[in-house]
Amino acid sequence: MDLEAVRTFVAVTEAGQFRQAAADLSITQQAVSKRVAALERTLGVRLFIRAPRGAELTIDGRAFLPHARELLRVAERAGASVRPGRRPLRVDVITSRSAQSGLMRDFHRAHPGIELDVMMLFDIETAVAAIRSGAIDASFRAVAAPGRPLPEDIVSVRVLDEPLQLLTGPAHALADARSVTVAQLAGHRIWMPGLTPGTEWAAYYDDLVAEFGLTIEATGPNFGSDALLDTIADTPALATFMGEHSRLIWPAGHGLRRIPVTGPTPVYPHSLLWHRDSPHPALATLRAHLAATTTGHDAVGTWVPDWVLPR
Template sequence: MDLGAVRTFVAVAEAGQFQKAAADLSITQQAVSKRVAALERELGVRLFTRVPRGAELTIDGRAFLPHARELLRVAERAVTSVRAGRRPLRVDVINSRGAASGLMRGFHRAYPEVDLDVLMLVEIETAVAAVRSGAIDASFRAVAMPGRPLPEDLESVRVVDEPLQLLTGPAHALADVRSVSVAQLAGHRIWMPGLTPGTEWAAYYDDLVAEFGLTVEATGPNFGSDALLDTIADTPGLATFMGEHTRLIWPAGHGLRRIPVTDPAPVYPHSLIWRRDNPHPALATLRAHLAAATAGHDAAGTWRPDWVAPH
């Protein structure tokens, strides 16, 4: 359907006159008449009745008007969705309570005028494909996975190294320590359901296990964080890892403990990836904000997998 004719129809309906609509659209009255006539031929109905004071909508015209307005709104949204600077900045944060989500909340506080569309994609392949296609503008990932170089049309930068913490219930053998070394974790069962093979976090924990001889179990279905916290609270022999910046809430009766891991402190390397030719102006603002807001990469006394490039 010719959107120009639809726009002209709406203008006449709102003005009540062909002449006034022509002035509003900055075209001739003859052009208005031709567009309306063409739309009427396409629809097979009369849209207006000529009256002494101008033009009145017919029954069919009144029925078509709300749909015509919606057509114009949809067209505007379609244009806005691909017009850099007018559409929201689309960023994948993986989950709602992790470090990446916290970084984006900080960005929003610093730049409330930037429209954001925050998504949560699970698989790295999905996120990379979405960045490459332009469906999203950026994604937070530990992208330097072994055997999977970043595509040449993408760029990445490490934005924060997040220390791991041990999460235990109140009856766990390590519940009352202020910190725990990696060596002290040997022999303890660390339960992490949801470590899907092929994901960047599974690759990270595979290397952590191989380096320090830990026991990380990914058995059982992943019923979400609430079920995980319930199980850790009720099972003295189980613990789990979580990021220092992860924000979780649990009932006070759980008595859970968050314990820093040291000597060395394992850190999870969060990176931002984006397409090199992405023109969205807010993307540059986000990158500058993250560069200023994060620091401490490759600090002494920390550990990261060998496949994570030095900052």
């Protein structure tokens, strides 16, 4: 159905005259008549009756009018959904409880007028492909994993170094420690079922294991953070790593401990990725907000893999 013809039909209805509708649309009266006639042929009905006072809707015209207005509203929403500055800023984070989600919540509080669409893609390849296709505007990732440099049209800026913490149950051998060194973790079982081979976070923990001689087990299905916390609380021999800014909630009876890791402190490097030619005006606001509110990159006493891009 020709939307311009539908728009002309609504204009004639609101103006009550073909001549006034032509003036409102900045077209000729002949063009108005042709559009209405074409729409009537498409629908197979008459929409107007010519009357001394102007154009009056037929019974079919009255039936069609609310649908015509809805068609125009849908068309406007469709256009706005892909028009920079009119659609939400689309940003990818790994999980809803991650530090990345926290950064976006802080941004929303600072800029409540910017509409956001936060989504969760899987790995860096999926995120980069979505950025290049325009499906999203930006993504938080650790870059660049070994052997996988970013395409030339993708820009990356490191925005947050998140210290790792050891999470244990109340009966774990290190549960009462105020902090632990990386060396103290050697020989302890660290369970992380979410380490999917080939992802940037798996590459990070592979290097952590190789650097400090740790034991990380990724066995078993990943049933999510709640199931992980239940298992850690009930199993004295197991611990896991969590980011310092990860939002965790568990039953009071779990008695879980979050213990800082030092000597050096492993930090997970979060970077913001976007397309070099991204047109969305809110992206610059997000980048400026992150630059002004995040600090602590490459601090003394911290560790990141050699492949992590510098600040």
